[in-house]
Amino acid sequence: MKSAEITPFIGVELFDVAYEDLARPGNFAEFTTLLHRHELAVVRGLELSPQQQISLARRLGEPVPFVIERYRHPEFPEIMISSNETRNEKPIGVARVGNFWHQDSTFIADPPPYTMLHGVNVPSTSGHTLFASAIDVYDRLPELWKRKIEGRVGIGSVAKRLRIRPDHVGLSPAEFKVVAETEHPPVRHPLVKVDPYTKRRYLYGSPEYLDSILGFDANETEAFFGVVNSLLQDDADHVYTHRWTPNDLVVWKTHTTYHAATDVEPGVGRTVHRVSIKSAA
Numbered sequence: 001m002k003s004a005e006i007t008p009f010i011g012v013e014l015f016d017v018a019y020e021d022l023a024r025p026g027n028f029a030e031f032t033t034l035l036h037r038h039e040l041a042v043v044r045g046l047e048l049s050p051q052q053q054i055s056l057a058r059r060l061g062e063p064v065p066f067v068i069e070r071y072r073h074p075e076f077p078e079i080m081i082s083s084n085e086t087r088n089e090k091p092i093g094v095a096r097v098g099n100f101w102h103q104d105s106t107f108i109a110d111p112p113p114y115t116m117l118h119g120v121n122v123p124s125t126s127g128h129t130l131f132a133s134a135i136d137v138y139d140r141l142p143e144l145w146k147r148k149i150e151g152r153v154g155i156g157s158v159a160k161r162l163r164i165r166p167d168h169v170g171l172s173p174a175e176f177k178v179v180a181e182t183e184h185p186p187v188r189h190p191l192v193k194v195d196p197y198t199k200r201r202y203l204y205g206s207p208e209y210l211d212s213i214l215g216f217d218a219n220e221t222e223a224f225f226g227v228v229n230s231l232l233q234d235d236a237d238h239v240y241t242h243r244w245t246p247n248d249l250v251v252w253k254t255h256t257t258y259h260a261a262t263d264v265e266p267g268v269g270r271t272v273h274r275v276s277i278k279s280a281a
């Protein structure tokens with residue numbers, strides 16, 4: 001298969017591939033190798049039925065149904081519908097989430113290793129997805145910070161991103177935190193991990209999904225978050241912006257890939273099918 005690196009830091013694109021080509025075992029093995037080497041793989045204009053998307057996902061592992069049942073595809077629970085569109089005045093999926101830099105699901109103990117998106121109805125003018133490599137972010141950390149975080153553990157939490165529900169009204173911030181931590185217990189992850197495929201070190205954890213760093217005081221934690229945010233936001237050369245075109249297939253390794261959604265312009269519909277994939281048992 002024809003392929004090319006998207007940026008020196010992250011991403012590989014495969015060209016002139018149809019589902020039947022990609023589904024061939026030898027080709028899928030090559031796709032997987034490229035994904036493991038480049039953290040993110042893109043095939044543009046790949047027409048896929050939901051069944052075909054799930055069957056490709058099964059080659060990587062086991063698709064995990066989305067936690068919130070009403071946002072699952074009505075016939076294919078493995079697919080989560082990310083959409084701002086409505087049918088019969090009801091939302092057909094979960095409105096755009098993740099408009100901040102994050103690695104997927106680092107607030108749970110065992111995040112599924114792959115995420116696969118298929119662009120079903122995507123505008124090209126907005127709703128882009130930004131990607132950065134957690135290996136590259138680690139490499140660019142100042143030596144002082146590399147030393148300071150070596151062997152440290154981050155406390156992962158979704159509390160900063162939880163939305164206030166009607167039953168939360170009236171709670172103080174401290175009370176809300178207790179409720180959030182009861183529903184989503186904080187988890188511990190090493191801040192620095194080694195990717196099993198490239199054998200390279202990467203930073204694991206994003207400020208929005210990290211509550212604290214064990215052994216750091218509040219000032220050190222904030223200083224560290226500032227460094228990470230500036231590495232993610234201030235150097236556009238190290239970020240790949242995926243401008244969607246219809247039927248794009250985008251797959252990434254959740255551990256080594258930071259990403260952020262950008263807004264969709266008002267009045268424009270956008271629907272993407274997402275499959276989260278855990279390692280095969």
Ligand SMILES: [Fe+2]
Nearest residue numbers: 098103104259
């Ligand atoms: Fe995400």
